[in-house]
Amino acid sequence: MEMVVIVGFPYAFLDDYIKNKISYFNKIFNGNGYFYAYQEPAFRKANQAAGRPIRKLSDKGAIIFLDERYAKSDYIFPISLIG
Numbered sequence: 028m029e030m031v032v033i034v035g036f037p038y039a040f041l042d043d044y045i046k047n048k049i050s051y052f053n054k055i056f057n058g059n060g061y062f063y064a065y066q067e068p069a070f071r072k073a074n075q076a077a078g079r080p081i082r083k084l085s086d087k088g089a090i091i092f093l094d095e096r097y098a099k100s101d102y103i104f105p106i107s108l109i110g
Contacts (some may be wrong), residue, residue, distance in 0.1 A: 029080055029087070029088050029089065030080060030088060030089040030090075030091070031076055031077060031079050031080050031088070031089070031090050031091070032091045032093055033073055033076055033077060033090070033091065033092050033093060033094070034093045034094065035093075035094050036069045036073060036094065036096065037069050037072040037073055037076075038065065038069045039065070039068065039069070041065070045064060045065060048060070048064040049061050049064040049065060051064075052064045073092075077090045077092075
């Protein structure tokens, strides 16, 4: 693979399961349930997709994030998720 284009964020459908998960994580993580149950999994999926074209040091590839939200500070990947 030589190029990956990520269009938008791969958010899960906000159904009752995700809403309950957000509520539960709010109790566990001091009100950060939305991040841990909804945003973080989307960030992880986008990060995983971005890593597809480059598997070793000698690989070359283009990674294009085609959504303006990737440039906003609210959506910047936390350092702990990049790896």
